[in-house]
Structure formats: structure tokens, C-alpha cells
Amino acid sequence: xxxxxxxxxxxxxxxxxxxxxxxxxxxxxxxxxxxxxxxxxxxxxxxxxxxxxxxxxxxxxxxxxxxxxxxxxxxxxxxxxxxxxxxxxxxxxxxxxxxxxxxxxxxxxxxxxxxxxxxxxxxxxxxxxxxxxxxxxxxxxxxxxxxxxxxxxxxxxxxxxxxxxxxxxxxxxxxxxxxxxxxxxxxxxxxxxxxxxxxxxxxxxxxxxxxxxxxxxxxxxxxxxxxxxxxxxxxxxxxxxxxxxxxxxxxxxxxxxxxxxxxxxxxxxxxxxxxxxxxxxxxxxxxxxxxxxxxxxxxxxxxxxxx
Amino acid sequence: xxxxxxxxxxxxxxxxxxxxxxxxxxxxxxxxxxxxxxxxxxxxxxxxxxxxxxxxxxxxxxxxxxxxxxxxxxxxxxxxxxxxxxxxxxxxxxxxxxxxxxxxxxxxxx
Numbered sequence: 001x002x003x004x005x006x007x008x009x010x011x012x013x014x015x016x017x018x019x020x021x022x023x024x025x026x027x028x029x030x031x032x033x034x035x036x037x038x039x040x041x042x043x044x045x046x047x048x049x050x051x052x053x054x055x056x057x058x059x060x061x062x063x064x065x066x067x068x069x070x071x072x073x074x075x076x077x078x079x080x081x082x083x084x085x086x087x088x089x090x091x092x093x094x095x096x097x098x099x100x101x102x103x104x105x106x107x108x109x110x111x112x113x114x115x116x117x118x119x120x121x122x123x124x125x126x127x128x129x130x131x132x133x134x135x136x137x138x139x140x141x142x143x144x145x146x147x148x149x150x151x152x153x154x155x156x157x158x159x160x161x162x163x164x165x166x167x168x169x170x171x172x173x174x175x176x177x178x179x180x181x182x183x184x185x186x187x188x189x190x191x192x193x194x195x196x197x198x199x200x201x202x203x204x205x206x207x208x209x210x211x212x213x214x215x216x217x218x219x220x221x222x223x224x225x226x227x228x229x230x231x232x233x234x235x236x237x238x239x240x241x242x243x244x245x246x247x248x249x250x251x252x253x254x255x256x257x258x259x260x261x262x263x264x265x266x267x268x269x270x271x272x273x274x275x276x277x278x279x280x281x282x283x284x285x286x287x288x289x290x291x292x293x294x295x296x297x298x299x300x301x302x303x304x305x306x307x
Numbered sequence: 308x309x310x311x312x313x314x315x316x317x318x319x320x321x322x323x324x325x326x327x328x329x330x331x332x333x334x335x336x337x338x339x340x341x342x343x344x345x346x347x348x349x350x351x352x353x354x355x356x357x358x359x360x361x362x363x364x365x366x367x368x369x370x371x372x373x374x375x376x377x378x379x380x381x382x383x384x385x386x387x388x389x390x391x392x393x394x395x396x397x398x399x400x401x402x403x404x405x406x407x408x409x410x411x412x413x414x415x416x417x
Contacts, residue, residue: 016356016357016375016376061375062377062378063356063358159413206411207412208412240354257354257355257358259356261355261359261377263354301352304361304409305353305354307354307358
């Protein structure tokens with residue numbers, strides 16, 4: 001049941017070297033660099049995103065993800081969900097407006113899988129980058145690299161995904177769109193949506209808490225994914241796997257790593273979800289095909305290389 | 308002829324003792340990239356960026372330079388004990404290393 005969460009709004013990613021990271025997120029992925037704050041964090045966005053930023057990079061000793069934020073409809077929703085998060089038993093912290101430049105008050109909460117999340121209602125809206133609000137052209141002329149259009153979702157690994165899925169579905173109003181279950185009926189992966197997309201966030205069961213598998217950015221076409229593969233070779237970027245298709249969500253995809261080892265995905269296409277849809281189920285015994293639809297074989301790296 | 312020889316990058320012998328394997332690493336490449344270029348398989352390959360820890364090794368002997376690597380996988384204590392991520396280690400001469408030091412930590416161990 002929808003409870004006023006609209007979309008993934010931002011992700012803060014830790015990197016070992018900011019200049020190298022900008023070579024990846026700005027020059028290769030093609031995100032737009034929009035701001036640097038007094039702490040040295042760099043803010044970026046995909047050109048189609050209307051809010052000021054969606055990706056924040058922070059230099060640190062340990063790569064990974066600090067938090068993911070979801071934008072909610074308004075402040076009434078924010079206050080209501082704040083209460084419900086406390087009732088659910090989350091450790092909740094209120095982050096004042098302006099802690100991220102241009103972003104309003106955020107409610108930060110922990111989760112059973114050990115990840116930190118946030119919700120917020122307000123962020124400066126600067127509009128789509130490089131096109132006008134009236135009579136917008138198809139795209140701006142001076143995009144770089146893969147020309148990623150928006151931050152789409154992330155995949156997170158941790159223990160007790162049942163608990164985090166319960167939190168997302170029953171408190172935040174996400175739907176379970178796709179899942180992987182084993183012979184005993186235990187859910188090993190859950191793909192959750194707050195929209196019509198096949199996933200706005202996904203979780204995979206894993207012993208170590210708080211792990212980050214990838215952040216994902218959407219491209220328009222399969223041709224764009226193939227061009228991304230060319231750019232990965234041209235720049236000698238660390239490739240994980242692809243271009244290929246997923247069984248889960250049926251997205252067409254390629255995975256590669258930023259210079260600090262955080263995994264990035266660019267993809268196009270994929271399934272859609274309405275609230276009356278049953279979850280799409282894949283069986284754990286067919287996990288190879290569920291994850292890599294063409295190879296039908298998992299590689300160890302896709303399961304173990306996490307930050 | 309001699310000038311061409313001078314430009315050929317030096318190669319270092321890397322012995323991976325736990326696997327009883329060795330390979331030649333080109334000067335200027337990391338231990339991991341050097342191994343991949345030789346199509347040798349004696350260190351696990353992960354992110355290649357110092358983040359995931361899959362290529363964790365222990366350096367037994369040899370001189371090297373290194374780049375910043377994740378403290379989640381190489382603490383200051385471990386660094387002093389010779390542990391490192393092969394993707395961030397650039398040999399300056401022949402080296403002896405031990406691979407396969409990557410472990411997934413559970414919630415209890417973290």
C-alpha cells in the first residue's frame with residue numbers, strides 16, 4: 001500500500017580518492033557535477049533529474065555506502081512516517097535542513113540488514129539539466145561518457161533481509177515486485193518498488209551487515225548499454241560482467257567498478273509493477289539464470305565483491 | 308637495439324607460496340593487474356580498486372609501493388603485519404606473497 005514515498009532521491013557513496021571518483025561518476029558515467037560543499041563532498045545528478053542532486057561522493061578510508069534517501073510527498077507524510085519508524089523500533093535521527101546543501105530536514109533510520117536510510121520531503125528543484133522547462137529539447141548537446149539519465153536504484157547485501165523488507169513494505173509502503181526463494185521457501189533476495197519500476201531498491205541475504213553491492217543508473221536503449229561497454233574498454237575501467245540481461249527484472253545491463261571498488265550498473269528496460277501484481281518469483285536453484293540470463297552461471301565476484 | 312631493450316619495462320618474479328605458483332609482473336602494474344595480464348590464476352580478482360578485499364594477500368618478501376586501500380579489509384595493524392590488497396600493490400622488485408586471505412565477516416565478527 002502506497003504511503004507517500006515517491007522515489008529514490010539520493011545516495012551518499014564513500015570513495016578513496018575524489019579526483020579519481022569524479023573521473024568515474026562525472027566523466028565516464030556522465031553525471032552532472034552540481035556542487036561541492038564545505039566538507040568537500042561532491043554532489044552530482046543525472047541530467048533528467050529535477051532535484052538539485054542525487055549522488056553525493058565523500059572521501060573516506062573505507063569505500064561503501066553511507067545512506068540512501070527516499071523523497072516523500074510532503075512534510076505531513078514525513079512526520080507520519082517518522083512516528084511509524086520509531087514504533088517499528090528503528091533507531092531514528094533527525095538531520096536538520098541544510099546538512100546536505102539544498103536538502104530539507106531528513107529522517108535517518110537504521111535497518112535489520114545494517115544499512116542506513118533516510119526520508120525527506122524537500123530538496124531544491126533546479127529542473128532537468130541543460131534543457132529548458134518549456135519546449136524542452138530531446139537532450140542537452142554536451143553530455144559526457146555514458147550520458148546516464150538518472151540514479152535509479154541500489155542493491156544492498158546484509159543479514160535478515162526479511163526484517164528490512166518488512167520495514168520497507170509495512171512502514172514505508174513499498175511492494176515486493178520480484179524475489180528469489182529457496183527449496184524451504186526462505187526468501188534470499190527481494191526487489192522492492194515504490195513506483196511502477198521493477199525495483200527502487202533490492203536486498204540479498206548475506207552474513208555481513210551494511211554491505212553495498214551497486215548503485216544503478218538508467219540509460220535509454222540497449223545500444224546505449226553496448227556503447228557503455230565500449231567506453232569501459234576505452235577507459236580501461238574495471239569490468240565486472242556484461243553486457244547481458246538479468247532474469248530478475250529482465251533489465252539489460254552491464255556492471256563495472258569505480259576506482260575505489262564500488263560497483264556501478266548502467267541498464268535499460270525491464271519489467272514493470274502495479275500494486276495488484278503478484279511478486280515475480282525465481283527459484284534459488286536457478287539463481288545463475290535469474291541473475292545472468294544469458295550465461296546462466298554466477299561468478300563468485302558478483303556474490304562476494306562488496307564494499 | 309639497445310635503446311629498444313632499455314624501453315622494455317622490467318619484469319618482476321612474483322611467487323605465490325600458498326598456491327605454489329609464480330608469474331612475471333610488468334613494472335608499473337599492480338600485482339593483480341600483472342597477474343591478469345599473464346593469464347595466471349593465483350589471486351582472486353574482485354573490484355580491482357582497493358574496496359572489496361577479495362584479492363587480500365600477505366606480503367612475505369619484496370619491495371613495493373602501494374595506493375590507499377579500504378580499512379574495512381586492511382586495518383593499520385594488518386598493514387604493519389604485511390597484509391595488503393594485491394590490486395593496490397606495485398612491486399619494485401621480485402616478491403613473495405601468500406594469497407587467499409579474504410574472508411566474509413558475519414555480524415558477530417564485525
